[in-house]
Amino acid sequence: MMEKLIFGRYIPGTSWIHRLDPRAKLLSTILFIFVIFLANNWQTYLLLFIFVLTAVLLSEIKFSFFINGIKPMIWLILFTVILQVLFTGGGEVYFQWGILMLTSQGLLNGVFIFCRFVLIIFMSTLLTLTTMPLSLTDALEYLMRPLIALKVPVYEIALMLSIALRFVPTLMDETEKIMNAQRARGVDFGEGNVFQQMKAIVPLLIPLFVSSFNRAEELATAMEARGYSGGEGRTKFRKLDWSASDTLVMVVFVLITAALVFLRN
Amino acid sequence: MDITFEKVGYTYQKGTPFESRALYDIDFDIKDGSYTALVGHTGSGKSTILRHLNALNKPTEGKVIIGDREIVSTTNNKNLKSIRKKVGIVFQFPESQLFEETIAKDIAFGPKNFGATEEEGVEIAKRMLPLVGLDETYMERSPFDLSGGQMRRVAIAGVLAMEPEVLVLDEPTAGLDPKGRKEMMDMFYQLYKEHGMTIVLVTHQMEDVASYANHVIILEQGTVVKEGPPREIFQNEPWLESKQLDVPATVSFASRLEERIGLRLGDIPLTTDELADQLVAHLASSSIEGGDAK
Numbered sequence: 001m002m003e004k005l006i007f008g009r010y011i012p013g014t015s016w017i018h019r020l021d022p023r024a025k026l027l028s029t030i031l032f033i034f035v036i037f038l039a040n041n042w043q044t045y046l047l048l049f050i051f052v053l054t055a056v057l058l059s060e061i062k063f064s065f066f067i068n069g070i071k072p073m074i075w076l077i078l079f080t081v082i083l084q085v086l087f088t089g090g091g092e093v094y095f096q097w098g099i100l101m102l103t104s105q106g107l108l109n110g111v112f113i114f115c116r117f118v119l120i121i122f123m124s125t126l127l128t129l130t131t132m133p134l135s136l137t138d139a140l141e142y143l144m145r146p147l148i149a150l151k152v153p154v155y156e157i158a159l160m161l162s163i164a165l166r167f168v169p170t171l172m173d174e175t176e177k178i179m180n181a182q183r184a185r186g187v188d189f190g191e192g193n194v195f196q197q198m199k200a201i202v203p204l205l206i207p208l209f210v211s212s213f214n215r216a217e218e219l220a221t222a223m224e225a226r227g228y229s230g231g232e233g234r235t236k237f238r239k240l241d242w243s244a245s246d247t248l249v250m251v252v253f254v255l256i257t258a259a260l261v262f263l264r265n
Numbered sequence: 266m267d268i269t270f271e272k273v274g275y276t277y278q279k280g281t282p283f284e285s286r287a288l289y290d291i292d293f294d295i296k297d298g299s300y301t302a303l304v305g306h307t308g309s310g311k312s313t314i315l316r317h318l319n320a321l322n323k324p325t326e327g328k329v330i331i332g333d334r335e336i337v338s339t340t341n342n343k344n345l346k347s348i349r350k351k352v353g354i355v356f357q358f359p360e361s362q363l364f365e366e367t368i369a370k371d372i373a374f375g376p377k378n379f380g381a382t383e384e385e386g387v388e389i390a391k392r393m394l395p396l397v398g399l400d401e402t403y404m405e406r407s408p409f410d411l412s413g414g415q416m417r418r419v420a421i422a423g424v425l426a427m428e429p430e431v432l433v434l435d436e437p438t439a440g441l442d443p444k445g446r447k448e449m450m451d452m453f454y455q456l457y458k459e460h461g462m463t464i465v466l467v468t469h470q471m472e473d474v475a476s477y478a479n480h481v482i483i484l485e486q487g488t489v490v491k492e493g494p495p496r497e498i499f500q501n502e503p504w505l506e507s508k509q510l511d512v513p514a515t516v517s518f519a520s521r522l523e524e525r526i527g528l529r530l531g532d533i534p535l536t537t538d539e540l541a542d543q544l545v546a547h548l549a550s551s552s553i554e555g556g557d558a559k
Contacts, residue, residue: 180321181362184354186378206364
């Protein structure tokens with residue numbers, strides 16, 4: 001069931017996008033989400049589509065992966081689009097029934113919202129497909145550094161993030177194993193009414209929590225035994241490396257933002 | 266109850282970009298009342314096969330016949346409970362499946378899922394505890410207070426409590442001390458001998474294979490490369506080594522003896538007792554011949 005989920009996975013590769021600095025990728029994805037709200041006509045959306053599709057092409061990853069990334073979200077997208085279409089007034093009115101109406105402005109808005117969703121999902125899928133989770137946490141740690149001045153425990157947050165990411169697959173395996181063991185003892189997962197289903201989760205949840213506690217204890221002991229005593233004063237094994245192509249990405253971003261501001265109504 | 270694999274193939278995550286093939290053309294029989302050992306290098310598909318034995322996985326190709334039920338890729342997920350009751354699986358590190366407040370409740374969990382009442386469950390738990398070497402004083406204790414070895418016993422009791430006809434064991438002694446290991450293996454052998462249980466054992470311990478199993482299936486990269494009785498399997502040491510497997514210590518000791526001092530003992534000794542008997546017999550005969558038993 002979980003194995004069909006492509007969203008959030010990493011696919012190893014050596015494309016130009018793969019080799020970019022994770023800081024550049026993370027930063028541009030975040031900026032992109034802001035910049036996309038500047039777009040409000042077809043020229044601006046066209047520009048953003050060209051930008052995203054170029055990035056997708058450069059990543060050398062099959063297009064079907066990106067489509068798969070949209071699939072789990074499709075109902076949410078359609079729901080929002082339909083609401084937008086039905087409740088937006090303005091422009092030529094094609095059809096009206098109470099407060100529900102179909103207008104040219106509404107349709108246009110619906111299309112734009114749809115594009116916005118698709119673009120954001122494409123961009124974030126691109127980020128996770130081409131960046132190792134650990135590099136992402138490194139990038140996040142670096143970008144959060146200014147917050148140290150505000151007494152935010154940035155090292156600890158980064159450590160927790162990287163441990164959490166590291167244990168996601170391990171926990172998934174563990175879940176699968178315990179699930180199989182309980183199914184072998186006669187538990188039916190995902191069958192019956194809501195209460196029966198919730199009851200069936202207990203034999204899965206408790207062992208998972210217990211093993212997480214044990215794992216945490218073992219990990220903490222092992223970390224202490226290896227001399228870990230907090231984030232302060234540590235050196236780094238994985239060094240981030242900002243290259244010319246990363247600067248290029250940021251320059252392109254500035255240009256696109258300028259173009260959007262210029263092109264929007 | 267017989268379990269038959271006919272041309273079974275299995276692919277993980279079929280139809281996704283992460284597809285990977287685990288089993289190819291598996292054909293074998295697990296006869297009613299046999300003690301089968303499934304051996305193979307890590308990643309040879311042992312655990313995948315194991316999950317086919319009670320329909321936790323359904324073959325993507327071919328079919329698995331469990332008793333009178335036929336499992337193919339299109340088999341419905343409903344009504345598989347009757348199979349799960351007949352084929353009990355003890356997974357690797359089964360202690361991680363414990364969850365109830367008391368040991369008695371945890372052991373009774375399986376039977377209750379298959380329709381036993383509360384009282385029957387307690388009754389069964391009472392019967393199962395001595396079987397795995399614990400006594401009734403444990404009934405009301407929490408499974409999380411126990412040592413690792415005891416937790417494993419409780420987990421195994423929980424599987425035995427379903428009174429399966431076929432017991433599947435995935436490395437049941439991994440991580441146990443030598444004494445616990447021996448006790449546990451003897452307990453399974455007793456179930457096999459006295460209760461007529463069919464046993465399937467997945468293990469890396471060739472000594473266990475030699476001393477308990479009467480049928481060995483060797484897997485490599487998702488296919489069966491050899492099967493037969495242990496004596497036949499362990500005959501060919503170089504072949505086993507080529508499959509990254511071992512022979513039992515007694516077998517390699519006997520072959521070393523032959524290599525070093527040219528002493529040939531006869532049949533390959535599967536257990537220490539057999540080896541000792543052969544050596545005694547040899548010493549006796551040689552002392553008759555030469556008078557010097559050194």
